[in-house]
Amino acid sequence: MIFNLVKKDLILAKRYLIFMLVFAIGAPIYIEIQTGSLSGGFLGFVITVLFVLYMLFNTVSMSEDKYQGSALLSATPYTRSALVKAKYIFILLIFVGSYIIYSITSALVLAHLPMLNISTLGISLFLIALYFGIIIPLQYQFGYEKVRYISFFAIFITPFVFPGILKWLHSNNISLQMMLPIPQGIQDLLPFLLAVLIGFLSMAVSIRIYSKKDL
Amino acid sequence: MKTVLEVKGLKKDFSNFSLQDVSFSLQEGCITGFIGVNGAGKTTTIKSILGLVLKDAGNIKLFDQKIDQNERELKNHIGIVLDDGYFYEDMTMKEMKNVFAPAYSNWDEAVYKSYTERFRLQLNQKISTLSRGMRMKYAIALALSHHADLLIMDEPTSGLDPLVRSELMDILLEFMQEEGKTVFFSTHITSDLDKVADVLILIDKGRIVLNEEKDTLLDTHGLIKGDKIALDDHTRKLFIRLQETRYGFEGVTNQKSAVRQQMKGVLIERPTIEDIMLAYVGGDEDDL
Numbered sequence: 001m002i003f004n005l006v007k008k009d010l011i012l013a014k015r016y017l018i019f020m021l022v023f024a025i026g027a028p029i030y031i032e033i034q035t036g037s038l039s040g041g042f043l044g045f046v047i048t049v050l051f052v053l054y055m056l057f058n059t060v061s062m063s064e065d066k067y068q069g070s071a072l073l074s075a076t077p078y079t080r081s082a083l084v085k086a087k088y089i090f091i092l093l094i095f096v097g098s099y100i101i102y103s104i105t106s107a108l109v110l111a112h113l114p115m116l117n118i119s120t121l122g123i124s125l126f127l128i129a130l131y132f133g134i135i136i137p138l139q140y141q142f143g144y145e146k147v148r149y150i151s152f153f154a155i156f157i158t159p160f161v162f163p164g165i166l167k168w169l170h171s172n173n174i175s176l177q178m179m180l181p182i183p184q185g186i187q188d189l190l191p192f193l194l195a196v197l198i199g200f201l202s203m204a205v206s207i208r209i210y211s212k213k214d215l
Numbered sequence: 216m217k218t219v220l221e222v223k224g225l226k227k228d229f230s231n232f233s234l235q236d237v238s239f240s241l242q243e244g245c246i247t248g249f250i251g252v253n254g255a256g257k258t259t260t261i262k263s264i265l266g267l268v269l270k271d272a273g274n275i276k277l278f279d280q281k282i283d284q285n286e287r288e289l290k291n292h293i294g295i296v297l298d299d300g301y302f303y304e305d306m307t308m309k310e311m312k313n314v315f316a317p318a319y320s321n322w323d324e325a326v327y328k329s330y331t332e333r334f335r336l337q338l339n340q341k342i343s344t345l346s347r348g349m350r351m352k353y354a355i356a357l358a359l360s361h362h363a364d365l366l367i368m369d370e371p372t373s374g375l376d377p378l379v380r381s382e383l384m385d386i387l388l389e390f391m392q393e394e395g396k397t398v399f400f401s402t403h404i405t406s407d408l409d410k411v412a413d414v415l416i417l418i419d420k421g422r423i424v425l426n427e428e429k430d431t432l433l434d435t436h437g438l439i440k441g442d443k444i445a446l447d448d449h450t451r452k453l454f455i456r457l458q459e460t461r462y463g464f465e466g467v468t469n470q471k472s473a474v475r476q477q478m479k480g481v482l483i484e485r486p487t488i489e490d491i492m493l494a495y496v497g498g499d500e501d502d503l
Contacts, residue, residue, distance in 0.1 A: 001317060008314040011306060063303055072301035075265040076318035077290040215267040 005078065005086030006093060012063045013056040020052045024101045027051070029112050035163050041106065041113060042120040043166055046127055047159055049098040053128065054155045056094055058148065060087075065144040071215040084140070084207045088199060091132050095125060122191030129195035133202035140209040216242040218279075219365055219397045225263055225273035234259055234421045237273070241365070241397055241414075246387060248412035248429070249401040250492050256421040257401040258298060261369045265295065277365070291320055294363030296354045298370040304343035308336055308353055319361035330356035348379035355386060366390060366398045372407050380404075384411050405488040415488065419496040429488070436491050437471040440464070441481030450478050456494035467494035 028044030106113040139147045218240045225237040234256050241247050262268035275282045277289045316322045334352040372380045417425035457466035
C-alpha cells in the first residue's frame with residue numbers, strides 16, 4: 001500500500017527526474033574539481049543529494065499544496081499515517097538512488113570522483129535526515145507555503161557554508177571521522193543509527209501532526 | 216430498512232462556523248439529498264464522515280461500526296466524489312487511477328474499464344485538461360469501481376451543464392438498481408433531487424433543519440398564492456415564509472389544511488424542493 005504512495009510522489013516529481021539524474025552525475029564531479037577533493041567525495045555527494053532531494057521533494061510538496069490530493073487519498077482506505085510514511089520512504093529512496101548514481105559515476109571516472117567510504121556515506125545520510133527530519137514536520141504543521149522560505153534559505157547557503165567548514169577542518173587537521181573511544185566499526189555505524197533515529201522520531205512527530213489536521 | 220450510516224451529535228467548531236449537534240441516518244436503498252445553501256455545513260459534515268475533518272464530539276457509524284475505529288475496512292464500502300475532485304491535475308487519468316485503485320481491497324478493473332469506455336475517457340489525457348463534466352465522470356468511474364455500498368457525493372453537479380447533470384442522475388438511478396446500495400448526495404441545486412431523491416435532509420447554519428421523505432415533504436407543504444386581503448395577523452402565522460407585494464402574496468406553509476379552511480380564494484400549489492428549502496433557510500417575512 002505504501003509503495004503506491006511512494007510511486008505517487010515519484011509521478012508528481014517525474015518532470016524533474018531526468019534533469020536530476022543528469023545533475024546527480026555531473027554535479028559531484030564539478031564540486032570535487034572546484035574544491036580540490038578535500039573531502040574524499042563527501043562534499044560533492046552531500047551537496048548534490050541535498051539539491052536533488054530539495055528539488056524533488058519541493059515539487060511533490062507544491063503539487064500536494066496546489067491540488068490537495070492527499071485529502072482525496074485520506075478519504076480512501078489509505079491512512080494518514082501511510083501518507084506520511086511514504087514521504088520519508090521517498091526521501092530514503094532518492095538518497096539511495098543518488099548514492100548508486102554517484103558510485104557508478106565514480107567507478108567510471110575515478111580520477112575525478114573518489115568512492116565514498118562507509119563513514120562519509122553515514123554522515124551524508126545523517127545530514128539529510130537532520131535537514132528533512134526538521135523540514136517535513138514543519139511542513140505538516142505550517143504548510144508548504146510558510147516553510148518553503150526556510151527550506152530554500154537552508155539549501156541556498158549550503159554550497160557556501162559546507163566548503164568553508166571543510167577547509168577549516170582540513171587546515172586544523174580535524175578529520176570527518178569522529179574521535180570517540182569506541183571501535184571503528186561502531187563509529188562508522190553511528191551516523192547511520194543517528195539518521196535512523198532522527199528519521200523515526202521525525203516520522204512519529206509528522207504522523208502525530210498530520211493526524212490532527214483538518215483537510 | 217437497514218441503517219447504513221448513522222451520524223449522532225456531530226459537533227465541529229471553526230472560528231467562524233460550527234456544526235451543532237448534527238444527527239441523521241441513511242437507510243439502505245435510498246438516495247438521500249443533503250441540501251442547504253453555500254456555507255450551510257454540507258461539506259464539513261461530509262468531510263467529518265470521511266475523517267477529513269476531525270469532529271469535536273459525536274459518533275459516526277457505518278454498518279453499526281464506528282468509522283474512526285475501523286477506518287480502513289469501512290472505507291472500502293464507500294465511494295467518494297468530492298467537490299472539485301481533489302485530483303493531482305498534473306497526472307494523467309491512468310496515473311491517478313494507479314495511485315487510487317490499490318487503496319481498495321475489492322477494486323474491479325473490469326468495472327472501471329467499462330465506465331471509462333462508456334464515458335469515452337482517454338486515459339492518457341491529463342486531468343487538468345478535462346472539462347468539468349468529464350472530470351465528474353472520471354470521479355464517478357473511480358468511485359464506483361470497487362463495489363461501494365455507499366456512494367457519498369459532495370456537490371457533484373455544481374458547475375455542470377443540464378445534460379451532464381441529467382446523465383449523472385441516470386447513473387445514480389442505475390447504481391441503485393443493485394441491491395443494498397445507498398447514495399448520500401449534497402447539493403445546493405435542488406432541481407437535481409426532484410428526479411432521484413427519496414429522502415431530504417436540510418442543513419442551515421450548521422444545524423439540521425429538516426429530515427424527511429421527499430414525497431411526504433412535498434405533500435405536507437404548500438406554495439400559497441393569493442390577494443393580500445386574505446392575510447391577517449392570524450393567517451400570517453400559518454406560513455413558514457411569506458413574501459408580500461403591494462397587491463398579493465406568495466408563501467410556503469406546512470399547514471395546508473388550516474390554510475384551506477381559513478384562507479378562501481387562495482391558490483395552493485405543490486412546492487418545489489427549492490421553495491421548501493428557501494422557506495426554511497430564508498428568514499421570516501420578506502417584502503418584495
